Amino acid sequence: MRGDWKRGCDAPTGAKGLAMEEHPRSPNGEAPLAGPAVEIVGLHKWYGEFHVLRDINLQVARGERIVICGPSGGGKSTLLRCINRLEDWQQGHIVVDGIELTDDPKQILAVRRDVGMVFQQFNLFPHLTVMENCTLAPIWVRHMPKKAAEELAMTYLKRVKIPEQALKYPARLSGGQQQRVAIARALCMNPHIMLFDEPTSALDPEMVKEVLDTMVELAADGITMLVVSHEMGFARQVADRMIFMDDGQIVEINAPKGFFDHPQHERTKLFLQQVLR
C-alpha cells in the first residue's frame, strides 16, 4: 500500500499550468515561488495519549485542488488545521509556500498571511459589518489604506455575489451568504492557498449549492485548494486528487476517477459505498 502512495503529484494539466503562470495573487508582487505549495513530512500528532495524526506525508503542488474525505474523527480537520498552525504537532515537518512552520511566531504569521481558511461555522466577526469583516486583515496585517481595502473587498464581494450586503451585520445574512462572505474575507488577503474545513456541513441543503458554486469558480482561477468535504459531486467536478483519511492516517490518494470508480483500499470502498448510496 505504502509504496503506491503518490508523494507529491503528477504535473498538473496544461490549462492549470497556464493559470499558475498568470497567477494574479502575489501579495507583494513577487513571482510565485517554485516548489510545492504544501509539503508535509512524517507528521505525527497526539491529543494527550490519543494518536490523532499518524505518519502523514503529503505534497501539494501549486494550483492543485485536493479534496480530503473520510469518516468523522479520522483527523481530516486536524490535518488541515496544522497547515496554518491552528493546531500544534509533536513530530514531523510542514513547509507551506516555502516557509517552514516552526515555533517562531514570525514564521507562523507569514504562513497565515499566505493561507486563507474557511470554517464550518463561518466564524464571521459578529460585531463588524460584512465590509469590515473583509477589510480588517488587509488594513491591519497588510497595512493597506482603508479605501484600497474597501475596493478590494468590494471586488471579492462581487465575486461571491453579495456586494449589496456589504453594510449589513453577519447576523442578518443566511448561512450560505455568511459562508460566501467568509470566503471573500479570506480572499481579501490574496492568499496563495485556501483551506476549506467542511464549508457546507453547517448549511441548509438549499444553500449548499451557492457555496459550492463559489468554490467551483474559485477552483477555475487556479488557486491551490485543500478542501475537507463530503460533497462527492463537488469533489468529482473539481478535485485533482482525492485523499481518504481514516483513523489518523492517509489511507488512499488517487485521482477522482480512479478513486470513485476503483477504490483500492477496503476502508475506502466501504466508506464510498455508504456515502454514494
Next chain:
Amino acid sequence: MAAASEFRSAYVREVPAERLAPPPTRAGLVGWLRANLFSSPTNIALTLACALLIVWVAPPLLRFLLIDAVWSGADREACLASPENPDPGACWAFVRVWYSYFIYGFYPIAERWRVDVFFAALAFGIAWLLWPSAPRRAMSVVYFVIVLPVLSVVLLYGFPLIGLVAVSTSLWGGVLVTVVVAIIGIVASLPIGIVLALGRRSSLPAVRLLSVVFIEFVRGVPLITVLFMASVMLPLFVPERLEPDKLVRALIGVAMFASAYMAEVIRSGMAAIPRGQYEAAQALSLTYWRMMALVILPQALRVTLPNIVNTFIALFKDTTLVFVVGIFDFLRTIEAARGDPKWITPTTAATGYAFAALFYFVCCYGMSRYARRLEARLRRADRR
C-alpha cells in the same frame, strides 16, 4: 379502501391565504389591568400584596421627607417639636446650612470655584463620552485619559506658578473626594482589569501566575484591608521623601481593588467568546494584540457590559470606605456634620442619611439607566 377515500388525504391550496393584520388586542385600561395585574390567582395575590406594601411604606415616608419636613431655619430650634409641628419630619434646614461642606469639605472658600470648574470639566467629559452621536467621540477618550487628569491635578491640587495656591488634600472632602475616588477607580480599573484578564488567560506561565496572584490576593481580602495596607504599607516601599499623599495612597488601594474585580468580569466575558472567533482571527494572521483589540475584546466588553456597570456601581458606593484611613468623603462629611451641637435634633441623623441615600441613588440609578440604553443600542446595532 373505499372508506379511506372519504377522508381527504391530499390537499392542494387553490386560493392563497391572505396576509392579515393581527387581531386587535383587548385594548384600554381595563384590558391592560386584566392582562398584567389580575391575570391569575397568583398574580392577583401578588398585586394585592404589593399594593399593601406601598400603602404601608409610602405615606410615612412621604410625611417624613416632604409633608412634615422643615425646610428652613437658623438652628436646631426650627427642627424640634413645636405646637405648629408636633411631630417634625426631615430637617432639611440642616442640610441647607451644611450643604457647601458636604460638597467641598474644608476646601478653602476662596478657592472653591476651582472645584466647580473641575465638576464642569468632568460633566463635559462624561457627556461627550456617553452621548452616542457626539462629534469626535474618539477624542473624548484622550480628553478623559490625558486632558482631564492633568487639568484636575492643576486645578484641585494647585499650581503656584500660574497663581493657583496649593490646597492640601487633607482639606478636600465631601462630594469632591467621592467623585475623585470613584472616577479614578473607574478610569483605572478598566485598562488595568483588561491587562490582568489577558494575563490570566495568557499562555506564558509567569505572566499567568503573576496575574492570578494579584487578582486572587486583592479579591480575597476586604476593601478596608486593601485601604489600610495601601495606607500603612505603601510608605514602607518608597523613600520617605517621595512618600505619597494620604489621598493618593487611598486612590491606589481603590484602583487595585477595582482592577482585580474588573479583571474577573472581563475574563468571564472573554471566556464567553467562541473559540472560532479566536481561530478566524488567527487564520487571518492577526497578531495576538490585534486579535484581542479588534476581535475579542470588543465582543467580550459588549457581553459583560451589564457586569462592568454593576462593578462601577459597587465601586461608587464602596468609596465610602475611604473614611477608615481618615479621608472625608461625602458620607463622612455628613457623619461629621450631624454631630454639630447647633443642629442636634432627633431627626438630624436621619435627614443626613436620607440626603446621602438620595445622592448615591441618583448617581447609581443614572449609571444603571445609561447601561440599559447602551445595551439596547448595541443589540439593535447587531440586528441591522
